[in-house]
Amino acid sequence: xxxxxxxxxxxxxxxxAVMGTLLVALGIVIGLTVDMVLLFNPLQAVKTGLETGHVxxxxxxxxxxxxxxxxxxxxxxxVWGLLYLxxxxxxxxxxxxxxxAREIRREDAPQLWNIVEEMTIAAGLGRMPRIFIIDDASxxxxxxxxxxxRAAVAVTSGLLKSLNRDELxxxxxxxxxxxxxxDVRFMTLAAIMLGTIVMLAHFLLRAMFYGGQGRRGSSxxxxxxxxxxxxxxxxxxxxxxxxxxxxxYFATSRRREYLADASAARFTRYPEGLxxxxxxxxxxxxxxxxxxxxxxPMFIINPLQAERSLVRLFSTHPPTAxxxxxxxxxxxxxxxxxxxxxxxxxxxxxxxxxxxxAAESDAVTIRTASVQTAExxxxxxxxxxxxxxxxxxxxxxxxxGCGTKLKLPPGWKRPTAECPRCGRQxxxxxxxxAQVLGVAAALGVATAATRAxxxxxxxxxxxxxxxxxxxxxTRRGRGWESFQCTCGHPVQLSPNFTxxxxxxxxxxxxxxxxxxxxxxxxx
Amino acid sequence: MLITLxxxxxxxxxxxxxVVAIYNGLVRQRNEVKNAWAQIDVQLKRRHDLxxxxxxxxxxxxxHERGTLDAVISARAKAVNxxxxxxxxxxxxxxxxxxxxxxxxxxxxPDLKANQNFLALQEELTSTENRIGFARQFYNDSVMKYNTxxxxxxxxxxxxxxxxxxxxxxxxxxxxxxxxxxxxxx
Ligand SMILES: [Zn+2]
Ligand SMILES: [Zn+2]
Numbered sequence: 016x017x018x019x020x021x022x023x024x025x026x027x028x029x030x031x032a033v034m035g036t037l038l039v040a041l042g043i044v045i046g047l048t049v050d051m052v053l054l055f056n057p058l059q060a061v062k063t064g065l066e067t068g069h070v071x072x073x074x075x076x077x078x079x080x081x082x083x084x085x086x087x088x089x090x091x092x093x094v095w096g097l098l099y100l101x102x103x104x105x106x107x108x109x110x111x112x113x114x115x116a117r118e119i120r121r122e123d124a125p126q127l128w129n130i131v132e133e134m135t136i137a138a139g140l141g142r143m144p145r146i147f148i149i150d151d152a153s154x155x156x157x158x159x160x161x162x163x164x165r166a167a168v169a170v171t172s173g174l175l176k177s178l179n180r181d182e183l184x185x186x187x188x189x190x191x192x193x194x195x196x197x198d199v200r201f202m203t204l205a206a207i208m209l210g211t212i213v214m215l216a217h218f219l220l221r222a223m224f225y226g227g228q229g230r231r232g233s234s235x236x237x238x239x240x241x242x243x244x245x246x247x248x249x250x251x252x253x254x255x256x257x258x259x260x261x262x263x264y265f266a267t268s269r270r271r272e273y274l275a276d277a278s279a280a281r282f283t284r285y286p287e288g289l290x291x292x293x294x295x296x297x298x299x300x301x302x303x304x305x306x307x308x309x310x311x312p313m314f315i316i317n318p319l320q321a322e323r324s325l326v327r328l329f330s331t332h333p334p335t336a337x338x339x340x341x342x343x344x345x346x347x348x349x350x351x352x353x354x355x356x357x358x359x360x361x362x363x364x365x366x367x368x369x370x371x372x373a374a375e376s377d378a379v380t381i382r383t384a385s386v387q388t389a390e391x392x393x394x395x396x397x398x399x400x401x402x403x404x405x406x407x408x409x410x411x412x413x414x415x416g417c418g419t420k421l422k423l424p425p426g427w428k429r430p431t432a433e434c435p436r437c438g439r440q441x442x443x444x445x446x447x448x449a450q451v452l453g454v455a456a457a458l459g460v461a462t463a464a465t466r467a468x469x470x471x472x473x474x475x476x477x478x479x480x481x482x483x484x485x486x487x488x489t490r491r492g493r494g495w496e497s498f499q500c501t502c503g504h505p506v507q508l509s510p511n512f513t514x515x516x517x518x519x520x521x522x523x524x525x526x527x528x529x530x531x532x533x534x535x536x537x538x
Numbered sequence: 539m540l541i542t543l544x545x546x547x548x549x550x551x552x553x554x555x556x557v558v559a560i561y562n563g564l565v566r567q568r569n570e571v572k573n574a575w576a577q578i579d580v581q582l583k584r585r586h587d588l589x590x591x592x593x594x595x596x597x598x599x600x601x602h603e604r605g606t607l608d609a610v611i612s613a614r615a616k617a618v619n620x621x622x623x624x625x626x627x628x629x630x631x632x633x634x635x636x637x638x639x640x641x642x643x644x645x646x647x648p649d650l651k652a653n654q655n656f657l658a659l660q661e662e663l664t665s666t667e668n669r670i671g672f673a674r675q676f677y678n679d680s681v682m683k684y685n686t687x688x689x690x691x692x693x694x695x696x697x698x699x700x701x702x703x704x705x706x707x708x709x710x711x712x713x714x715x716x717x718x719x720x721x722x723x724x
Pocket of ligand 1: 088189272275
């Protein structure tokens with residue numbers, strides 16, 4: 016945990032250093048351009064040239080303009096410093112008031128308050144952040160505040176309405192992770208640097224455009240190659256500097272986003288909460304009112320994403336689908352599990368520093384859901400019959416040497432099954448599974464298993480290809496249960512698995528888990 | 539002669555400074571563990587305070603659940619009077635189990651589940667259970683870090699001579715809580 020912040024800070028220092036260098040260089044180029052191109056007097060140059068019998072070279076002219084270069088760099092730093100100071104002193108209050116946020120007290124939203132307190136404890140923050148609600152139907156949340164001990168979190172009222180407790184906890188854990196990881200502080204610093212670079216580059220381009228128009232005629236006569244060279248350098252800088260700064264900034268921002276997700280999973284010990292929240296938010300994002308670029312990185316999902324979805328390089332947030340996929344394929348709740356899932360999903364790179372991974376010696380396990388997230392969709396007649404039948408059909412029970420009872424549902428098609436606890440392979444008695452399938456076929460009703468078997472052979476009906484059919488599995492007991500994904504990969508459910516969906520570890524398809532036992536006790 | 543003396547004195551001063559630095563680091567980490575434990579303590583007290591209210595509310599509706607309610611009350615009384623990390627863990631684990639049973643029983647009383655007061659209490663209880671869990675997680679993280687430091691060289695020398703002792707992990711002895719709810723893939 017602590018190491019994560021430290022390695023994060025080291026990386027941030029690099030970014031700040033590179034961006035700072037870029038900023039100073041841009042200031043120097045501006046100073047030189049103003050001196051050598053805009054204030055350049057061709058007549059004076061010719062005159063001194065005739066008097067001394069020597070035409071100044073590019074290097075000599077650069078040396079002449081060194082004072083202006085210093086002034087340029089000074090001005091660049093001054094602009095940045097002033098913007099930064101104003102952001103530090105009043106940044107979050109401007110941010111929060113511009114987003115039409117109102118601060119709440121405990122009795123306004125006790126559950127939200129509780130969740131923030133829980134996450135403050137989990138993150139080990141010294142002080143609970145202030146809580147704001149933004150009256151907006153969109154689904155979003157963000158963190159603000161320069162100092163981790165004087166921070167604030169804000170959620171939209173839409174978010175509060177549409178998320179259940181676990182999901183809300185996931186979102187707030189992500190935001191509090193941003194605070195804990197000093198992301199707010201750092202991203203403000205970097206965002207303002209980026210803003211200054213973009214502004215100065217813009218100024219440089221404009222200055223050259225207007226300045227160039229005024230003296231096009233005269234500069235040709237002097238034949239000053241130095242001026243043309245300077246214009247070329249300035250142009251290159253004006254275009255490349257902001258681009259480079261943006262790529263750097265967005266890459267860091269994305270990395271921090273992944274790290275906040277990983278921290279959220281570890282704080283809550285329940286990655287599914289954040290995953291399911293992201294899914295809901297993605298389905299109905301909506302742009303929160305008065306959002307601007309500078310605050311975008313602090314939102315849970317970039318509210319301005321739509322405009323910039325074309326160029327991934329320039330995105331503050333990683334693709335939401337990918338974030339969800341990583342969270343859902345985690346085998347635990349710790350950084351190790353996140354790193355593994357991250358590598359599996361992205362096939363490249365690493366997310367969490369080696370030190371942090373080494374510091375986390377024990378595996379952090381996933382807790383149970385605190386809310387039952389039963390989907391309220393009414394069952395069709397066929398499905399109802401199927402469910403009853405699924406329930407009535409016998410399991411194939413295998414007892415492993417380690418004492419675990421493997422309950423394989425009818426329709427298990429693999430010749431072997433792996434014990435989820437010790438990993439031993441077991442042969443599945445073929446006769447039993449075949450018999451069960453025969454019964455189902457005779458009754459003419461497809462069980463979840465037979466349907467899955469059908470879906471696995473997509474040649475039959477190309478219109479209903481396996482990919483666009485939501486996979487489903489009706490759970491029958493509360494013990495260990497295994498079933499086969501439509502891709503043929505075995506999926507195991509633990510006795511404590513209570514979420515409503517699970518991802519296939521191989522093909523990543525979402526499989527809806529219908530809990531028959533919960534259904535039975537509810538009605 | 540003088541130079542040798544100065545070098546020796548300089549070395550001694552350096553070693554002393556080094557020991558002081560290590561000692562301060564250890565104290566800071568020990569305080570971190572203490573603070574983390576204080577946080578657990580606060581949350582456990584919060585749970586103890588919530589229970590009488592909860593029992594009172596449930597009593598009005600669930601008239602046939604005397605046994606379950608009594609079990610909660612006695613588990614609470616035991617937990618309140620227990621001290622020390624290990625003992626408290628056992629007592630609190632038992633209280634967790636009793637509470638879990640109560641919340642399961644409550645499922646059978648739809649009127650109770652519709653009661654606003656009960657719903658508020660339930661949210662408070664859920665949150666308190668979460669806080670205990672998260673505080674425990676944070677505490678155990680701090681303990682692990684602290685124990686690793688006092689056992690590694692050269693800190694162990696300083697820790698040994700100044701009587702820094704290993705901190706205990708806080709594990710609730712509740713089977714349901716300990717058994718990792720997890721999804722396994724084969
Ligand atoms: Zn974020
Ligand atoms: Zn699959």
